[in-house]
Each structure stands twice: as C-alpha cells, then as structure tokens.
Amino acid sequence: MSQKLLRHRGYQGTVEVDFDKSCLYGKVLFIKSLITYAGATPDELKASFEQEVDEYIADCEAFNVEPEKPFSGTFQIRCSAELHKELSSEALNAGVSFNKYVVALLEQGTREQ
Incomplete structure (x- = not known):
C-alpha cells in the first residue's frame, strides 16, 4: 500500500x-x-x-519555546439545532456526558472504515 x-x-x-x-x-x-x-x-x-x-x-x-502541536484534542463542529438536541437526548439516555457520547460515535465511525 x-x-x-x-x-x-x-x-x-x-x-x-x-x-x-x-x-x-x-x-x-x-x-x-x-x-x-x-x-x-x-x-x-x-x-x-x-x-x-x-x-x-x-x-x-x-530557544525555550514550546513546539507547536499539530492537534489539541479539541474542535468545534456546527450542526442543526435538531441534531444537537437529538444527540443530547441520546447522551442523557445513555447516562454519559454529551462530549463522551459524541466521542464514542466518532470512534465507532473511524473503526468501521
């Protein structure tokens, strides 16, 4: 490859x-x-x-300067209010924070590829 x-x-x-x-x-x-x-x-x-x-x-x-890091581990996304509400409800039902729920979905999606 x-x-x-x-x-x-x-x-x-x-x-x-x-x-x-x-x-x-x-x-x-x-x-x-x-x-x-x-x-x-x-x-x-x-x-x-x-x-x-x-x-x-x-x-x-x-030079005692912090090297730039390629990624911070934080990013923002924009989505519809409806999707935000749906994901928030699913996270609440799953008993996890919104962030943990979305990260789990993203991790699941990357493993499937």
Missing part, C-alpha cells in the same frame, strides 16, 4: 512529486510554522522529514 503521509514524533508531513526536477518533497502539516523537506528517493524523503522535525523540536528547546 502506498503511504500518503509521513509520521514522526506526533507530526505528519506530505509526500509530493516534482516531475520537472525529478525529486520528492513535502511539508509538515497542521502547524503554523513552515517546515519543508526533500529527497531523491522515498527513503531520503523520510530521513529529511524526520531530520527537519527533530531540528524543529531541538530549536524550540534551545
């Missing part, structure tokens, strides 16, 4: 191809800082990605 994202130390990065320059490249996703990497082969690309992530974390430590 073809890997579409690189992963290292909680960070994810893209895998892109530049046919004109015959190289692979990418960038770290889900943070504001721009961290890019490149390589001639998939192994070189992966090594470059890991090196850039490690250097980013080391630079943050050297």
Whole structure:
C-alpha cells in the first residue's frame, strides 16, 4: 500500500512529486510554522522529514519555546439545532456526558472504515 503521509514524533508531513526536477518533497502539516523537506528517493524523503522535525523540536528547546502541536484534542463542529438536541437526548439516555457520547460515535465511525 502506498503511504500518503509521513509520521514522526506526533507530526505528519506530505509526500509530493516534482516531475520537472525529478525529486520528492513535502511539508509538515497542521502547524503554523513552515517546515519543508526533500529527497531523491522515498527513503531520503523520510530521513529529511524526520531530520527537519527533530531540528524543529531541538530549536524550540534551545530557544525555550514550546513546539507547536499539530492537534489539541479539541474542535468545534456546527450542526442543526435538531441534531444537537437529538444527540443530547441520546447522551442523557445513555447516562454519559454529551462530549463522551459524541466521542464514542466518532470512534465507532473511524473503526468501521
């Protein structure tokens, strides 16, 4: 199976191809800082990605700055008032908080895929 994202130390990065320059490249996703990497082969690309992530974390430590985290674990969604009410009622009937109920539904949905 073809890997579409690189992963290292909680960070994810893209895998892109530049046919004109015959190289692979990418960038770290889900943070504001721009961290890019490149390589001639998939192994070189992966090594470059890991090196850039490690250097980013080391630079943050050297400057006593907290590295950006790709995800906080918190997000907001918008839905209809009717759906919100229905989910709230189902959570109440299940005897759990609204948050726990929705998280369980999301986890169930990701396992089914």
